[in-house]
Amino acid sequence: MPSTVGPLSAVKVLPEPAGLPGPLPEPAVEDLRLETVLGALSDPLRLLIVRKLLLESEQFDHPCGWFGIDRPKSSLTHHFKALREAGVTRQRQYGLERRSHVRVADLNARFPGLLDLVAAWTPDAP
Amino acid sequence: MPSTVGPLSAVKVLPEPAGLPGPLPEPAVEDLRLETVLGALSDPLRLLIVRKLLLESEQFDHPCGWFGIDRPKSSLTHHFKALREAGVTRQRQYGLERRSHVRVADLNARFPGLLDLVAAWTPDAP
């Protein structure tokens, strides 16, 4: 997984007209890479985040605090950014909060069945 | 991805009666972990290996040389070991060679659809 989104030419950069809720920079659907997405999902914490989004929301965006993860804010920022830059989630700025949801349609179009595996995943045991 | 197979209790250790072609140590089906498998598949080189095994063999084992990858032997050993320890491939010792194949049945049982994504993957572009 690259530290940045990748070559800037491949990134949807929406300058975002001062304060309006628009999606943060993310890879376009056609630029989603399987190895990058799998890398983003190879972390248990991020798997937990995506699974929770899939099972308990799907239609609404959620801020970081909604997940109830007991980690420092800077750690959460790191993981949410990783998910967004891999193309797994989309983030929008709603006033104070930055809310996330899974790019279900995009991921199902490019990697059908992948999200089912995430939804069926369990944090620890068999 | 752990550097070892994991807790030794969770590893199928077949003492392998002196020279007979038996599977090398690998995680049991029920011990396969999604995050570990995804981590193993998040590397382009390993994705290439698994895809080649899926598309061009499926029924037969193949030694490292068969893949025609232009890397030092020690690098290849590293990746084949990573795949085996994650439970993606099985390796058997046939005389001189150590041959690999994908654990198709096991992976389809635990993570249905995952191998289809790997088979559909392309090394570089959309």
Add this chain to the structure above:
DNA sequence: TCGACTGTACGAGTCTGATCGTACTGCATG
């Protein structure tokens, strides 16, 4: 028995990612 061959083990160098503290930005509400 002596190479030739396949693959491993071990170690070093390098790099990336995970974690987290601290300081900061931006928005909202009083």
Add this chain to the structure above:
DNA sequence: CATGCAGTACGATCAGACTCGTACAGTCGA
């Protein structure tokens, strides 16, 4: 305007992975 809050940016630290050279082990055929 002042305060509080959500989240980021930056930097440090640490662990793990990737890459590879070198040395070694086991097997097969001449």
